[in-house]
Amino acid sequence: MFEPHAxxxxxxxxxxxxxxxxxxxxxxxxxxxxxxxxLGPAAASTLIVAAGDHGEAFGEHGEYAHSxxxxxxxxVCRC
Numbered sequence: 001m002f003e004p005h006a007x008x009x010x011x012x013x014x015x016x017x018x019x020x021x022x023x024x025x026x027x028x029x030x031x032x033x034x035x036x037x038x039l040g041p042a043a044a045s046t047l048i049v050a051a052g053d054h055g056e057a058f059g060e061h062g063e064y065a066h067s068x069x070x071x072x073x074x075x076v077c078r079c
Contacts, residue, residue, distance in 0.1 A: 004028060004056075018058055 004024030008017055015023075032050075036043055 006056075021056065021058075 004021050006017075008020035008024055009015070010020070011017075013020070036048065039046055
């Protein structure tokens with residue numbers, strides 16, 4: 001999964017970045033659900049690991065998305 005990732009959906013839609021981000025989270029969730037469902041009976045004995053490499057900012061410290069700042073919110077991924 002690469003999503004969610006800036007610019008989050010279609011920026012020309014007029015929807016806020018947080019709404020577009022939430023939609024991408026929902027899309028990723030649906031796709032992961034499809035993947036798990038495709039495992040069929042094997043899902044019961046399958047270890048599924050989810051990991052992230054950074055967080056996102058929505059105005060904290062004057063930053064949007066992720067770029068040059070190294071605040072805890074961007075460095076710690078709670079799984």
